[in-house]
Amino acid sequence: MAERAGTRTCVIALDVGGTSMKGALLDRAMRPLTTRRGATPRHQGPEATVDAITRLLRDLASEAVRIGVAPVTAGVVVPGIVDEPAQRAVHSVNLGWRDLPLAAVLTNATGLPVRIGHDVRAGGLAESRLGAARGFDDALFVAIGTGISAALVIEGRPLRAGGYAGELGHLTVAAGAGRCACGRSGCLEAVASARAIAAAYTARSGHEVEGAEEVAALVARADPMACRVWERAVEALAEAFAACATVLAPEVIVVGGGLSRAGGLLLAPLRVALDRRLSCQRRPELVRAALGAQAGCFGAGLLGWEAADALPAAGAPADPVSDRVSHRVADRVGGRL
Template sequence: MLAFDVGGTDIKSALFDATGAAVGLRRTPTPVGGDDPVGALIDRLAELAEELREQHPEIVPEAIGLVVPGIVDADSGIAVFSSNLGWRDAPIRDLTAARFGLPVAFDHDVRSASWAERVLGGARDYADAVVLIIGTGIAGALLVGGQPYTAGGYAGEIGHSPIGEWPCPCGARGCLEARASAGAISRRYAEETGTVVDGAREVIALASAGDETAARIWNEALDALAMSIAQLTAVMAPQAVVIGGGLSRAGGALFDELRTRLADRLSFHRIPVLVPAELSGNAGILGSALRAREAAHA
């Protein structure tokens, strides 16, 4: 299989051999700007494919896995909207299939990651689960009865579920992401203190060391996450919430605190287990390769 995970800043590309192992995995910049972002992207994917196949002629892909961010309607193969990548209602699956002459499994990046976590990672024991990726932003994906639940591409926008009144660049207010993403934590600390930090984990370390501003910002982020997970629990009652992304590497500082606060916010509800994602930064391309294999054998 040939698989691509297209992000706002870079593209991961790899071949996957018959055992499912990635071969030639690399990151290259995503082409940005220009009048035809989708055309430029597909040109770049074709170049990357060419290079991979020259380097690894022994692997002949039968299908392509392609995952992208934003609002994605996987059923119709359309990238509905991405503010970072500048497209709207782009029929990326069919354009890619036409360029490569191969079937294309097309999906949303985080839903693809959640699928990899479901098949191979932290969600493998849970048919009803929420996968939450907390990094620059916060993205989510829902597994219902063991399958992704997409709602035409709109489900899982937990990062933009409102829980307060603060502003969010998306145009709504009170969004979880604007308070609890790793990006928001470090940005808020820099804004309040004038000190630029090396990511949210430095804020967490400062909080542990007694910095009151850092402690307040981290505390507010934890409360916001607990609030959102509590709401999810009341409404959807997932068996597990699988947390990945940069912030999940905070380990016990995140997971133990969230467990305590979640229990505090709920009563008779069935409280989900909180577990770390296991596939880390490569879950998206791995899910993409899994889907490509399904497409090749469909």
């Protein structure tokens, strides 16, 4: 989209999570101009959530005007099954909506062109363009938090498959035993998510922990029970990653989400366990995500700028943001959201 001379522009980026929303105004170089946070009122139903998204978008649009920047589009990423070509939020267990034409609803409510996307796929795109997978054509991004979800970038393009690609958390693994949120047993997510790790430690030790971070701290102190729970999770993740390496052959596997904060405590044994399972496959590098909890919001911003570039421009040829951004932002995405 052609920018009018003298007018600074930005996009609104919004990452809608199960409990909170992270918003930002991002300029062409993906620098955050301002940030906003909000609660996701998911217990009040999908309409309340859509209203809260609308309010936060309007608030950010007003803030853009206040600081003298024109918002051109908004990128909004959400969890669940998202049909990006149709711009519909097909299903989200967490947020309770079904087959919602979310982009159209938000465009009508805000007056801004809104492009929606899937939170983890957008995070994977951001890691691929701006973060730890930059420079790789084939990358697997795995977010390990309350659940486990993955995003694939193959030959430089996100793999969507109707919104169903990347449900790595529901791969059946040998160590899988407990009941998964999807209703089945044996899923990776029921063994290796941050929630599952905390729950397994609590169940085995009788000592209640707040979360996986506490278990990681116990592993660092060589607590035998914590080490057993951790090792089981690592082996299950390695099994799933080996399956991905065999079928999809990513050059790099980027580990993100809350559990990635464990750093080497997770990645070092995971590299060994993965290596042990590979023979003739291409061996992926295993690295920690660079954008952390900001990946989804940066991904939403990338979608926003792609939408901006797709808008009819007066006489100016489209100039894909992807190339410009990856050149300019490169090592500068230090800008914290």
